[in-house]
Amino acid sequence: MSRIVTPVSVAFLPLTDSAPLIVAREKGFAAEAGIELFLHKTTSWATLRDMLVYGQVQAAHMLAPLAIAVTLGLSQHPAALSAPFKLNLNGSALSMSTEFAAALDPDPAKRIADPVGAAHDFAAAIGLHRRKPVIGVVHRYSSHALMLRYWAGFAGVDPDRDLALRVLPPSLMVEAMRSGEIDGFTAGEPWSSVAVAAGLAEIVAVGSRIWRRGVEKVLAMRTDWMDDNPDTVDRLIVAMARAAAWCDDPANHAELAALLEQPAYVGQPAPAILPALAGRIMLRRGAAPVEIDDFLIFAREAANFPWRSQALWIYSQLVRWGMVAASEDAERRAADVFRSDIYRRALAKSGLPMPGASMKVEGAIGAPIGVGSHGATLTLGPDRFFDGRIFDPQNIGAYLTEADTPAVE
Numbered sequence: 001m002s003r004i005v006t007p008v009s010v011a012f013l014p015l016t017d018s019a020p021l022i023v024a025r026e027k028g029f030a031a032e033a034g035i036e037l038f039l040h041k042t043t044s045w046a047t048l049r050d051m052l053v054y055g056q057v058q059a060a061h062m063l064a065p066l067a068i069a070v071t072l073g074l075s076q077h078p079a080a081l082s083a084p085f086k087l088n089l090n091g092s093a094l095s096m097s098t099e100f101a102a103a104l105d106p107d108p109a110k111r112i113a114d115p116v117g118a119a120h121d122f123a124a125a126i127g128l129h130r131r132k133p134v135i136g137v138v139h140r141y142s143s144h145a146l147m148l149r150y151w152a153g154f155a156g157v158d159p160d161r162d163l164a165l166r167v168l169p170p171s172l173m174v175e176a177m178r179s180g181e182i183d184g185f186t187a188g189e190p191w192s193s194v195a196v197a198a199g200l201a202e203i204v205a206v207g208s209r210i211w212r213r214g215v216e217k218v219l220a221m222r223t224d225w226m227d228d229n230p231d232t233v234d235r236l237i238v239a240m241a242r243a244a245a246w247c248d249d250p251a252n253h254a255e256l257a258a259l260l261e262q263p264a265y266v267g268q269p270a271p272a273i274l275p276a277l278a279g280r281i282m283l284r285r286g287a288a289p290v291e292i293d294d295f296l297i298f299a300r301e302a303a304n305f306p307w308r309s310q311a312l313w314i315y316s317q318l319v320r321w322g323m324v325a326a327s328e329d330a331e332r333r334a335a336d337v338f339r340s341d342i343y344r345r346a347l348a349k350s351g352l353p354m355p356g357a358s359m360k361v362e363g364a365i366g367a368p369i370g371v372g373s374h375g376a377t378l379t380l381g382p383d384r385f386f387d388g389r390i391f392d393p394q395n396i397g398a399y400l401t402e403a404d405t406p407a408v409e
Contacts (some may be wrong), residue, residue, distance in 0.1 A: 081221065138187050361390055
């Protein structure tokens with residue numbers, strides 16, 4: 001009897017962190033799981049959101065905060081979304097024009113190594129700039145925009161007063177810088193590397209130094225479709241887990257960059273894609289690349305596990321910046337977007353180590369540590385926030401009360 005092959009359509013944006021989806025299709029992991037994977041490239045998160053909400057696709061490569069915002073009714077078309085699988089951790093950067101960067105520490109490597117000092121320098125540079133800095137963000141509810149707010153807010157910057165945040169698709173950021181429309185942008189790779197290579201910008205901060213294990217993209221689904229198709233969902237997650245592990249293997253990075261550079265996918269040259277994969281980032285044109293460990297993580301250390309506590313950190317930032325009113329209902333619905341139960345169900349027989357808990361105190365791990373897990377031994381990597389704070393998902397109110405009080409360095 002021939003195996004049933006299930007078609008699944010997934011929308012994505014041309015970003016390096018879409019790699020697990022592309023690899024699942026191109027390297028046969030989806031086919032081996034009985035999934036015929038159709039990938040639909042689009043250019044804006046708003047379009048991708050609508051494709052998922054209105055059922056044009058069954059799943060999407062989605063900004064984690066956007067999945068929560070849609071579920072909470074904040075993003076035009078409310079719908080209950082679920083994220084049973086995270087596609088990656090980190091992989092973003094803040095790039096500013098060479099003019100703006102000239103007011104910062106002249107050594108770009110020191111900026112990255114010292115995000116506390118860089119935040120204060122950034123705050124001081126705002127007043128020296130010829131206008132209120134216009135910074136491109138890929139969506140109001142993006143991981144990068146929340147990271148920018150968190151980082152700049154630490155140094156006393158009010159992002160809604162002191163900055164002009166302009167929403168642009170990631171693929172248009174470089175041209176917007178070239179035309180002078182924006183003074184900087186925060187986005188996933190490869191777009192900062194493209195801007196640096198063009199001599200338009202310098203990288204002044206990276207997501208992996210703001211939150212060492214920061215949440216980025218998720219595989220999002222409409223909750224009703226997920227509930228109605230458990231077998232398909234489980235097989236898709238198995239394929240994605242295998243693809244993510246393949247992406248994380250340094251031996252595969254050259255081949256991966258060659259896959260991603262195809263016009264149907266990221267459509268940028270492999271040399272612009274490889275830096276994020278290797279963690280060797282050129283911060284200024286002509287400068288030697290800087291080693292940034294854990295710049296982009298696809299699979300290791302349970303990177304794909306949807307911790308409910310990480311969903312709640314995102315929720316806390318939406319509350320902090322006045323995007324949603326705090327309530328027990330909103331808190332519960334936000335946490336419920338990250339479906340650790342579905343992840344466990346799908347991968348129960350895979351042998352992959354997975355956390356025994358679904359929540360943890362975020363920012364409390366300073367060095368690799370072994371934790372209780374289902375299956376093999378599991379090590380979790382450092383997950384510190386740059387300001388030394390920790391986030392206890394059981395005490396969000398106190399965390400928000402203290403949000404504007406500088407941490408002890």
